[in-house]
Amino acid sequence: MNLDVERRDFLKLAGIGSAVLASGLWKNVVFAEAGDFVFLQISDTHWGFDNPKANPDFADTLKKEVVSINGLKVQPDFIIFTGDLTHTTDDDQERRRRLTEFRGIVAGLKNQNIKFMPGEHDASLDNGKAYKEVIGGETHYTFDHKGIHFIVLDNVSDPGAKLGQAQLDWLAADLKKLDKAAPIVVFTHRPLFDLMPDWDWDTRDGAKAVELLTPFSNVVVFYGHIHQENHHMTGHIAHHSCKGSMYPLPAPGSVPVKAPVPWDPAAPWRGLGFRNISRSGAKYDLSEYSIQGEAV
Numbered sequence: 262m263n264l265d266v267e268r269r270d271f272l273k274l275a276g277i278g279s280a281v282l283a284s285g286l287w288k289n290v291v292f293a294e295a296g297d298f299v300f301l302q303i304s305d306t307h308w309g310f311d312n313p314k315a316n317p318d319f320a321d322t323l324k325k326e327v328v329s330i331n332g333l334k335v336q337p338d339f340i341i342f343t344g345d346l347t348h349t350t351d352d353d354q355e356r357r358r359r360l361t362e363f364r365g366i367v368a369g370l371k372n373q374n375i376k377f378m379p380g381e382h383d384a385s386l387d388n389g390k391a392y393k394e395v396i397g398g399e400t401h402y403t404f405d406h407k408g409i410h411f412i413v414l415d416n417v418s419d420p421g422a423k424l425g426q427a428q429l430d431w432l433a434a435d436l437k438k439l440d441k442a443a444p445i446v447v448f449t450h451r452p453l454f455d456l457m458p459d460w461d462w463d464t465r466d467g468a469k470a471v472e473l474l475t476p477f478s479n480v481v482v483f484y485g486h487i488h489q490e491n492h493h494m495t496g497h498i499a500h501h502s503c504k505g506s507m508y509p510l511p512a513p514g515s516v517p518v519k520a521p522v523p524w525d526p527a528a529p530w531r532g533l534g535f536r537n538i539s540r541s542g543a544k545y546d547l548s549e550y551s552i553q554g555e556a557v
Contacts, residue, residue: 298338298407301330302448304485305505307382308366309348309359315508315521318529322507323366331371338406340372343485343503344380344417344450346396353391356383360395376404380450380486381417381461389418401428403435410439414449416464422451423465433473447474447482452502454495457513462487471495487513488521489532504532 306323316322330340347359360383367375379392379400389400400415412435416424424432439445447453453467464470474480480498488505489512508521509532525531 299335300406301337301340302343302483302485302503303340303506304343304450304503305345305380305488305507306342306363307345307348307505307507308363309350309355310507311348312508312521314523316524319507322533323363324369326506327366327369331369336372339374339376340370341376341448342367342378343448343483344378345382345485345505346377346380346392347383348507349382349386351386353387356387356391357395360391364395376413376448378413378448378450379415379417381420381422384415384418385420388420389415392418401431409444409446412445412447414447414453414470416449416451416453416467421465422461422463424467424470429466429469429473432470436473436477439477441476442478444479445474445477445481447480449482449484451486452484452491452493452500453482454493454500456487456491456493460513460519462513471498474498506533509533 303326306326308323310316310319313319318325346363347356350356350359377396377398379389379396383389383392384400392400400418402413404411404413412432414424414432415428416422419425447470449464451464451467452462453464453470455467456462474482475496475498478497482498482500484500484502485505487502488508488510489502490504491500491502491513493500508524510519511522522532
């Protein structure tokens with residue numbers, strides 16, 4: 262099967278127009294109609310994770326990512342981290358220390374046009390207080406880039422895994438400003454649909470956000486949380502997750518209990534890596550690399 266054609270056709274069916282999806286640790290999307298550009302999505306770096314059975318290289322994985330990103334021949338327009346920047350801890354001071362260390366490591370990125378958003382590991386125990394203090398900014402916001410309207414939603418600060426009515430009202434007000442044909446990209450940490458509620462892979466009121474987005478003809482959602490690639494449609498809206506940066510998780514419902522996939526010394530970076538998609542005319546080139554930048 263031709264993967265290039267399959268991904269391209271999937272996105273056409275999803276109503277994304279000339280978009281190209283790169284799923285994996287990084288997702289690069291090229292919007293030809295709104296002006297070509299590339300951005301990187303990185304998710305679930307889990308700084309502070311210390312389980313050597315799942316990743317014996319936990320202390321250096323994020324640092325290796327920074328080196329790999331800096332080594333890209335073409336730098337992205339921007340980089341977005343879609344949550345779980347750090348690994349959860351009940352200690353408020355330790356949470357701040359991990360967030361501070363994370364921020365210091367990614368300060369080494371050559372490209373400092375970086376967007377952040379929290380995951381439940383960062384924000385659910387204190388409603389995002391430490392995240393806002395250390396990372397700064399709001400946990401939900403919008404920005405525009407080369408004709409695309411980007412919406413960052415927070416479905417993690419509420420420990421009940423909800424967006425909440427106030428944020429839904431904010432989303433509705435933002436969408437009222439847009440033409441129904443406007444290209445929209447939504448970032449969330451959790452999926453907005455019920456992928457696997459028993460594993461906490463859902464947003465309790467995500468369907469309400471999808472309902473607000475449905476009248477718009479050109480919407481795509483990128484999320485993290487599940488530490489693997491997954492593609493799903495809610496009507497004409499495509500939802501795409503990316504792999505985690507620290508450890509992979511099993512496919513939805515494939516095992517009785519959700520737990521990190523054990524590290525395989527024979528294939529140490531399996532489930533972790535990045536995919537780069539470049540567009541030249543009508544040709545779409547997909548290249549996959551390990552987290553260390555080696556072709557796989």
